[in-house]
Amino acid sequence: MDLRHLATLDAVASEGTFGRAAERLGYTQSAVSQQVAALERSVGGAVFDRPGGPRPVRLTPLGEVVLAHGREMLARARATEDAVERFKAGEGRVDIGTFQSVTNVILPAVVSQILTEHPRADIRLFEEETDQPSADGLDLVFFDGRLTGDVEQTKILDDPYALVARRGQFPEGPVPLQALHGAAMVAQPPICDQARVERVYADAGVAPLIVFRTADNRGVISMVRAGMGLAVMPRLALDALTDLSTHELEPALSPREIYLAWQANRTLSPLATRVIELAVSSAERL
Incomplete structure (x- = not known):
């Protein structure tokens, strides 16, 4: 079923007439009628009883079933749209591998700025002293040296x-x-x-x-x-x-060379991209 058809069903059921539903949706009345007809073809039966004249239309038993589930689908679609917009705006989650010096000196300013810009951002830090960290399962990894493997990386600091x-x-x-x-x-x-x-x-x-x-x-x-x-x-x-x-x-x-790396051939989220920008600028100030 087309979400537009379900939205039209919801509007007609709420407004009581095709005309008022058309005004609410910004459609013509004929467009509303066409969308309801298309929905009825897809579900195999009438969703409205149409008494004619000025009297409001009424949902059929089939229409009530379709509307109940349709509203759930519309709510999920709206939630998805909202999540996508928040993701594009820089919210969501970012997982960052780090080590002591970066945690103590570079990341505090980065984390503070991210949370100022995006208070609902979910930032996770993973600190591990290891000879060669892996970027698997992480969005970004800081390391004092070049990482090997299938990664992209940029040097952010020479540390004497x-x-x-x-x-x-x-x-x-x-x-x-x-x-x-x-x-x-x-x-x-x-x-x-x-x-x-x-x-x-x-x-x-x-x-x-x-x-x-x-x-x-x-x-x-x-x-x-x-x-x-x-x-x-x-x-x-x-x-x-x-x-x-x-x-x-x-x-x-x-000097030791501090790099910031991420998995190669992977699209970074806006939040991860912003972390890179802030980490580079923070290192430059140092």
């Missing part, structure tokens, strides 16, 4: 590294990379970009003594503060360290 030490441990200015040889260090697990950093150490003949590993950025900083060792951390992972000192390394480590 800094040596973190207790105040007075080194003079101001750059610190030679060789100063890390044999030094006690607190570090993250050797996954993601940390693995690359440690290969740079090895290639330079630098072998620090790793005394503690943790995926918690604050845990690393806390142990440096306690005097357990030095740390080499990306700038995005560092809050204002008023009681610690930061130094460039010489030669400098190449």
Whole structure:
């Protein structure tokens, strides 16, 4: 059955005459008659008793059945149209894979802006420290490096590294990379970009003594503060360290590259597209 025919049935039943239904729908009366006739052909019987003259038409028993179910179909159609319009306007759900630095520094501004623009948006964040995340089942994924597989991705930020030490441990200015040889260090697990950093150490003949590993950025900083060792951390992972000192390394480590990825050959929702725009602009401000 055509939804237009059901809408016409509903209008005639509500208004009582074909003429008033035509005014309500913006049709001619003959168009209303044609649509009712088409509906009656599709259901195989009359949906209205037509007494003639000024008296209102009445639903037949078949018409009552068709109207009851037809109104349910019209309500579902209106709900679908509303959901589609809200989706196009940026509502709906977006699932985002993230990691600590992005969660703490980039995403707060992004999430806040999205919820300001679209208060009914459903944002889901999934944080996992893994060597190579998957975009399967997610709309967007942040990662500190290029993702492999069937994905599209854009680099949003170069995040330089800094040596973190207790105040007075080194003079101001750059610190030679060789100063890390044999030094006690607190570090993250050797996954993601940390693995690359440690290969740079090895290639330079630098072998620090790793005394503690943790995926918690604050845990690393806390142990440096306690005097357990030095740390080499990306700038995005560092809050204002008023009681610690930061130094460039010489030669400098190449920065970690933060990417935003999504499944290739997949149409992104307006909400996911807006998240990309805001993440890029937030990274640019950094």
